[in-house]
Amino acid sequence: MDKKIIVTISREFGSGGRDIGRGVAERLGIDFYDREILALAAEKSGLSASFAEDIEQKIKSKFLHNIAFGGYYAGADVSSSQLSLPDKLFIATCDIIRSLADKGSCVIVGRCADYVLKDRDDVINIFIYADLQHKAERISKRHGLDIKKAESESKKYDKYRANHYDYYTEREWGNRENYHLCLNSGFIGVEKAIDIIVDTVNDCLK
């Protein structure tokens, strides 16, 4: 691959977005980054990965976040003692995502990567979603939960993701305007989603 391309995958919980991202990276022969970004950002912020995950999920809404953390992060230094832990973590995450994008073609799952890389012209942003039934079936199978519990987990994590994204980007998570393709994996399936993305990326690289 001569030209560089960064594929960001945002996804609803249980939509198979991670598998789709991994499949795209494999088919294109490029790097794949998912949870390791948070682990690296945690390390950079002096936190454990599990504590970092916990912190992210505490962002319940802009209002609560502002009360809890008094967030201000734009242009701030991650080492600043005035920053809240979630804000430090977010800044560290942004730095890591930018470094990975500079390094070479890759697929990045989650972590507001579409927003972090918004000023680059070598990025294609994908949103993967599905109806609740498909998501719950997938979660139930993967995590051994009954369907009702899987449904509530799906809703809960999608709320976490939306709150986190909306808070840090001042955009709306899942709004088409932020993405180049939005694919319903419950309808088209994981393999077809991989086909469409790979095919679109190859067209961009022509």
Next chain:
Amino acid sequence: MDKKIIVTISREFGSGGRDIGRGVAERLGIDFYDREILALAAEKSGLSASFAEDIEQKIKSKFLHNIAFGGYYAGADVSSSQLSLPDKLFIATCDIIRSLADKGSCVIVGRCADYVLKDRDDVINIFIYADLQHKAERISKRHGLDIKKAESESKKYDKYRANHYDYYTEREWGNRENYHLCLNSGFIGVEKAIDIIVDTVNDCLK
């Protein structure tokens, strides 16, 4: 084509959605319906096509619509004298869309067709969108307008479409949940959008 498939295309003004719909219909060798649905619905409601278009655009918001027309349409008869003109027109449109879908495979552009056909399992719903710059360039070229005017036309007609859809469906126009694929035609281009849709439909028909 043995199995039947109805492709509904919802689209932002200037996104090339109509051309994409026509291209999909041609490639699949199936019928294509666009403005003729409104003309047929107008005829059924005893209105001229241009007056029907004008009426549709008067739906500025739920609130204004309710004041202006006191809308109630669910399960109503198009000949009822209690119905407002927009409501009569919408009911006639629904009837026509359902008849067309019963008749055979086709592409239907606009007119809330995804909602009207929501209980069928042989429908694939597409949303076509683009950034303002791409839409304005397209509108400017097609209608000979300067870019600023094209931008304001794009925003105005998207607002009409959103208001009309949201009023009659109680869903949100352009929200991914209502569609199987949402494609940014400004990024991928009209031809690629046609490819993706035709390919996805052919997969559904396997």
